[in-house]
Amino acid sequence: MFKIAPSILAADFANLASEIKAVEEAGADWLHIDVMDGHFVPNLTIGPPVVASLRKVTGLPLDVHLMIEKPDNYLEAFAQAGADILTVHVETCPHLYRTLESIHKLGKKAGVALNPATPLSFLEPILEEVDLILIMSVNPGFGGQKFIPQALSRIQTVREWIKKYNLKVDLEVDGGISENTLSEVVKAGANVFVAGSAIFSKNDYNKIIRQFREKIG
Numbered sequence: 404m405f406k407i408a409p410s411i412l413a414a415d416f417a418n419l420a421s422e423i424k425a426v427e428e429a430g431a432d433w434l435h436i437d438v439m440d441g442h443f444v445p446n447l448t449i450g451p452p453v454v455a456s457l458r459k460v461t462g463l464p465l466d467v468h469l470m471i472e473k474p475d476n477y478l479e480a481f482a483q484a485g486a487d488i489l490t491v492h493v494e495t496c497p498h499l500y501r502t503l504e505s506i507h508k509l510g511k512k513a514g515v516a517l518n519p520a521t522p523l524s525f526l527e528p529i530l531e532e533v534d535l536i537l538i539m540s541v542n543p544g545f546g547g548q549k550f551i552p553q554a555l556s557r558i559q560t561v562r563e564w565i566k567k568y569n570l571k572v573d574l575e576v577d578g579g580i581s582e583n584t585l586s587e588v589v590k591a592g593a594n595v596f597v598a599g600s601a602i603f604s605k606n607d608y609n610k611i612i613r614q615f616r617e618k619i620g
């Protein structure tokens with residue numbers, strides 16, 4: 404049930420294949436891929452061709468976090484590239500039901516992400532339609548930012564909804580997750596932990612992923 408998802412945003416982009424092999428061998432469960440467009444967030448990263456290349460070098464589920472405006476225009480390209488989970492931001496989706504339906508029609512798992520200041524009530528109408536809820540614990544756009552502690556009560560609330568309505572939904576947290584903040588987000592009820600700088604800044608990926616597992620308990 405618990406998944407560790409290294410974010411390749413903090414990996415060495417000149418050696419992505421070997422970086423991914425290394426975290427895979429160290430026990431990563433998913434690979435988190437941050438797609439940024441320079442509009443929704445003030446940064447640019449990668450697109451479908453890179454995802455297609457990564458698909459060839461790993462069997463890990465590819466967890467694609469779309470921090471882009473008009474995500475509907477790109478769902479098919481990311482699905483064809485080999486993404487397994489496509490997560491859109493509610494802030495970018497005026498027709499969220501339609502977007503989630505499109506993702507499911509492409510045969511992919513559908514995730515919904517919320518920025519730290521977006522009301523959780525946006526989730527209520529679509530709780531039955533999602534496979535994953537992503538609570539951002541930093542403002543999206545960059546790796547290496549400080550964990551926003553207000554995310555904890557938001558995770559708790561969503562975990563309560565998941566229990567109350569008996570939903571089969573992964574609850575993911577992303578931003579500032581490290582060996583120091585992990586215990587708190589586990590306690591709050593998250594079950595998928597994205598970590599970029601906390602993993603890729605270390606020399607020994609086995610050791611840090613083992614430390615994560617110990618904290619998860």
Ligand SMILES: O=C(CO)[C@H](O)[C@H](O)COP(=O)(O)O
Pocket residue numbers: 410412413435437468470541542543544545546547548577578579580597598599600601
């Ligand atoms: O979506 C993201 C940023 O928008 C990244 O997944 C996140 O920043 C991971 O990096 P770190 O663990 O270093 O905070």
Ligand SMILES: [Fe+2]
Pocket residue numbers: 410435436437468577597
């Ligand atoms: Fe992310």
